[in-house]
Amino acid sequence: MSDMSKKGKAVITVNNLSFSYGSGKLISDLSLSLMQGEILAVLGPNGVGKTTLLKILAGLLKKYSGKFEIGKEVSYVPQIFSTGVNYTVYNMVLLGRAGHLGLFSSPGELDREKAYEALKKAGIEDLSERRFSEISGGEKQLTLIARALASGAEVLLLDEPTSDLDIKNQERMLELLSELSLKSGSTIIFSTHDPSHALAVSDRSIFLGKGGISRCGATEEIITGENIKKYYSANVKVTKLEIEGKFLTYCLPIYNIIKRDKV
Template identity: 35%
Template sequence: MTAPSLTVSNLRYGYRQPLFAPLSFACRPGDVWAILGANGRGKSTLLDTLTGTLPTLGGSVHVSGGASVVPQSFRPAFAWQVHDVVLMGRARHVALFAQPSAGDDARVSEALQQLNILPLARTPFNGLSGGQQQLVMIARALVSGSQNILLDEPCSALDLANQQVVLQLISNLAHRQQRSVLFTTHDPTHALQVASHALLLLPQGQWLAGETSAVLTEENLRQAYGVTVRKITLADSPCPVLAPLFSLER
């Protein structure tokens, strides 16, 4: 079996006080982990801890092959063009005081083309829509060459067509490039579609981790979100759909 590229062992994380019981899981090349939970449960805090932005409160995180993060938002201090923002992802491959090479520029163009945003290469990043900015940040993570790609709600600002682009990209990264992918999401159907494994953050500091189909059951999702969820199989879809049943007063 392939060795994990990201291993979490008895991790305690949060701000001053741990948010959850000690957390353990391992992500291997080719795995896609979806991290789900209600607002405020600590999904983004977990990603920050995995990358070392926040210190652990206990336990350990071991990363092999580097990790690149796609944050929910990015506000550069300068009026950088899209090409320049993506090129930043190549920083660890460029020697000190050296200039990016033609090969670095080619990788940038390839990533932008992969996400169908190459025409935006010379557009100021700050002038883009939120969804376009999200795609640019994903391109920046792609060119890094890191083994582990961590995405914080990558589809939250995207229309349906671009959600499909990003979900397909996540699948390609894992299955074609054998990268390890972790992404947070509020949409359990996205997790069912592309994730091999899921980490579900529950109330009172509890969590569940394992194969996606085993973790994302109707009962487990009800505990996580406090809303009734039904798993629906559609005749023209190979993947079930998880539909919330909202109770609205009239």
């Protein structure tokens, strides 16, 4: 499935992208580029335009200035998903094929195969006959990603895929993201509130801040205590820990809480 020959070619290039809501600037002169198979994490406090950036790249918002280029097969997975309809997980994933089918066509054998492959990739083939409304938040997220995969997207734009998930599901999601980038060569941009998640899977990261400021680069360089202090006004320690023989980088919050026995 993976096409390593594409690696090394920029799939996403953004030049001087700006976006404003009314009078306020949300995104200002943002530039970045992403290679095939790279993962970019978008960080920043609430309301700085993480979702907006993803929506612009997904082609859902039009009134921006600047330029960007992005591969043809892009799929956007929104953060909050509520639906008036109640499909099975399999049908939900199958709908990922909608872009390939004409107005009067229903999915054929090929589409069904691709949907099933996507279900397998996301590791949720057991859920296929369950109703979308009956499954857990994490499973919903996985279903939506499987749908994006079924669409054959090379670029996945995921809005906070790990929010609302418990620790186990967060782990599963992060594993899925790295697997997709490594095995399928998917290029992924995801937004998150947890710098540790960025450190765990992303090659590159971007901080968005108030007033349109931003900073982009390799994850290790970007996610530092200093930057987090600057963008979040939060105290953290970014540290490498050796756990079970593997070195992993974590971002640990430093809480200033007075303990009961110290009072």
